[in-house]
Amino acid sequence: MIDVENLTRFYGDKKAIADVSFHVNKGEIVGLLGPNAAGKTTTMRILTCYMPPTSGNATVGGYDIFDESMHVRNITGYLPENPPVYTDMKVSDYLAFVAKIKGVDKRDRRKEVDTVVEKAAIGDVQHRIIGKLSKGFKQRVGLAQSLIKNPEIVILDEPTVGLDPKQIIEIRELIRNLKGDHTVILSSHILPEIEQTCERVVIINEGVVVAEDTVENLTHLREGGERIRLRIQGGKEEIRKALKAVDNIKQIDFKDEKKGIHHVNIESDSDIRKELAKAIVNDGLGLYELSADRYTLEDIFLHLTTKEEEVA
């Protein structure tokens, strides 16, 4: 549905993104993840034809973003970081205006507005002035706007920024409901958000794509490794000795100690839980907890985004 190839964009001398490439399938929800100023907004602005790339190309729904920009705009809904609303208009007037400039026929306009009002759950405020609404409702109006004309592709730039926890949950629910009918790209610098709404993640840091995979794959295996969490009662040296006896341990990490129980993290190439349990019990140590710890997206993210600094 969306193919991005080697997109590069300069602002003056400053490189915002460099050689960004990724692919989005039809009906997927893909998260664009990265710290602030990583190039997420730039990438989205290029995909929505707000501005052209310095080099590289991309197709959206099979249309080239540069040569067939009107086609791209026709099938894309976009919610910028700040909802692009006219604060002095009424919600319903605003949505009708957007429907007009998106070229919705006069007879379908009323229905179209009603549909998005219902999808974004803004029925109660549709006759109010947008400027008087709370940030959460403005965001929803912005989202409603992006859904007008039922676009195949929806691009959302930080859709939950600045909202309170309840509103965040509601917006997330709303986004999840778009799945299937729409192909969605959303950006965020908040990991749980991506984890909860997206199937696949593209991680961007300093304008470069550092990873592209499913959430499952990214959190399960980092470079083919496993992490095992242990809580063992006993002396530090005895524990170390017991663990040394087990093969395939890459790293032993003593975290903290409470009432004689050590919290130990172990990294390994394969699943060695059985061997570990045996070794610990055989040495007469108390095994309080043993669990395979999945990497959180947080770990992956920090790992990927700090790697370059270590090299430098």
Next chain:
Amino acid sequence: MMKTWAIFEKEFKSFFYSPIAYVILAIFTALTGVFFYLYLSSFVEASLMDTIRSQQYRMAPQKLNVNLMLIRPYFWNIALISLFALPTITMRLYSEEKRMGTVELLYTTPIKPIQIILGKFFAGLALYIVLLIPTMLFQALLFAYGNPAFMPVLSGYIGLILLGSAFISAGLFISTTTENQIIAAIGGFALSLLLWVVGWGASYAGGTLAPVLDYISIINHFEDFAQGVIDSTHIIYYLLFTAVGVYFSLKMVESVKWRG
């Protein structure tokens, strides 16, 4: 066409969402009203004096021409007030979109820059015509109580609307260059004023420059309209001027997308 109309409608309505339109309308009406009153009373005084004089000397009263003495200078007056009023209309036309970030909506929906610019231009022109309505009512009084020639009044309004569209296109261009309304207003006023006074330099310039400056001057072309003469060269001047202003605005909007 529908999209141009959508922009026009939104823009025209938005003038009235904020108090700006009402303030401009009130000030414009008050100023044109005061000047109308002053011209009218001096005309009435002059014709009264003439009647008295004719009775004293037992002569036939001179026929004073209301078109020449009242309507013509009054059109000049409206043109001058427009010079000050129009930048306040055009200042928000485009800069407001930039400031509020709604350009992101306009640039990512299937609407062409030309549709945006034309919609905005005509919205500004429509508001200007609304401003002119009270002055039409003032002049209707002359027709109710006197017998002025109608055609010079019509040509005067055609001239004003052409002059206004030239000012609006210049102001719109300035508005596309900035997101600050104050700068847009001052810039629009400065550009309009410059084009107005450039003709004054003609008398000092001499040589080949003089006719050029004379031609550029936006107000020189208005004179014939105020006198009741509709000359195609002046119509062409204003239409050309407007087209250039709209074209520059369009290029500005298109170029903003390409710059970093």
